[in-house]
Amino acid sequence: MSIDTAVPPAGPTAPPRLKRRLDLATVALVWERLWPAMWPSVVVIGVFLTLALFDIPARLPAWGHWLLLAVALVLLTLAVLDGMGRFTWPSRDDARRRLELASRLNHRPLTAIKDKLAGGSDDPAAAALWHAHQERMAAAARQLKVGAPEAGLLRRDPFALRVALALLLLIGAIDAGGDWAGRLVRAFTPESTHSIAPQITLDIWVTPPDYTGLPPQFLPASSKKLIYVPIGSTVLAQVHGGRHPPRLKIDTAASDFSTLDDNDFKGTATISAGKHIAVEQDGRTLGDWSIAVVPDHPPGIAFAKPPSHTDRMALRLDYKGMTITASKARARSSAGSTIRASRR
Numbered sequence: 001m002s003i004d005t006a007v008p009p010a011g012p013t014a015p016p017r018l019k020r021r022l023d024l025a026t027v028a029l030v031w032e033r034l035w036p037a038m039w040p041s042v043v044v045i046g047v048f049l050t051l052a053l054f055d056i057p058a059r060l061p062a063w064g065h066w067l068l069l070a071v072a073l074v075l076l077t078l079a080v081l082d083g084m085g086r087f088t089w090p091s092r093d094d095a096r097r098r099l100e101l102a103s104r105l106n107h108r109p110l111t112a113i114k115d116k117l118a119g120g121s122d123d124p125a126a127a128a129l130w131h132a133h134q135e136r137m138a139a140a141a142r143q144l145k146v147g148a149p150e151a152g153l154l155r156r157d158p159f160a161l162r163v164a165l166a167l168l169l170l171i172g173a174i175d176a177g178g179d180w181a182g183r184l185v186r187a188f189t190p191e192s193t194h195s196i197a198p199q200i201t202l203d204i205w206v207t208p209p210d211y212t213g214l215p216p217q218f219l220p221a222s223s224k225k226l227i228y229v230p231i232g233s234t235v236l237a238q239v240h241g242g243r244h245p246p247r248l249k250i251d252t253a254a255s256d257f258s259t260l261d262d263n264d265f266k267g268t269a270t271i272s273a274g275k276h277i278a279v280e281q282d283g284r285t286l287g288d289w290s291i292a293v294v295p296d297h298p299p300g301i302a303f304a305k306p307p308s309h310t311d312r313m314a315l316r317l318d319y320k321g322m323t324i325t326a327s328k329a330r331a332r333s334s335a336g337s338t339i340r341a342s343r344r
Helices: 018-037 039-053 062-086 092-102 109-114 124-140 161-188
Strands: 201-207 227-230 234-240 247-250 253-256 264-270 276-281 284-294 300-303 315-324 331-333 337-341
Touching: 018 039, 018 062, 018 092, 039 062, 039 161, 201 276, 201 284, 234 247, 234 276, 247 264, 253 264
Parallel strands: 227 284
Antiparallel strands: 201 234, 234 264, 247 253, 247 276, 276 284, 300 315, 315 331, 315 337
16 A cells, blocks of 8 residues: 655645534533523522512512512622623634534544644655545534533532422412513512502492492592491492502491402491591502481371361371482472361
């Protein structure tokens, strides 16, 4: 066997699209290094988002909410600084090595293609052997694969806490439902920095007793007019929004609303006396009304005029019936009636 000692070409050409594959390998390496380095930061963000989706920060007092935000910010800053210290940007040689490993290429062909003969370059035989080696490496590197990036969290999270965190985030999102955006906003804005009034609606009715025959009366939100209420009427109030159950007050007597869900509350009471109705929540008044309780007087009857007789000498009795109406709270007289009795 003889070796051609003629001077070989400068070197083999790089595989086609090598630059693009090197760029993709660099991106994969960035992900594989950045994700484990920033995993503590992801944990801090995930825990806070879980608390926010369950609306826990909004239920804390203002000082507790501020403290939670401060602790989360400090932990996130420390985690980011730690991750930046762990992360190193991959070099071109790192990208080549990744391509070789992902493509299962032996003898590091991409490295051999760019290498130069260290010694013996003046020896035609050594140069020919080196050139033949580079040609074989270039042929082996024709089929390059980037491969899927690996998260590499096993060392950073050996107990797979990431699975529990993802599950809690999913449960929190299901619990929040359509209110997920509002809960996130409330988590980042403590109570002292925003008003919750626009998020609250109040509906309140007064239903008179059945014997009155009167329909339920809707109480307007901003009415200064005196409202007449029959004794024994039932107050039904519904509040949508707010952080804590409201209170229904009749004068000084107060009762808490029942909780229907996270944003809806219901309160009822029976009016037996009092001059003022109010609904309060989180230290503010949602609505108040002045009332006059109309007592339950039995119907009355009285002579409209003394008994008399008709032209035919029949007994005539003129009387009037007295009733109480809640809308007017005054006596009204029925039309006079006449009873005729034959005299024998």
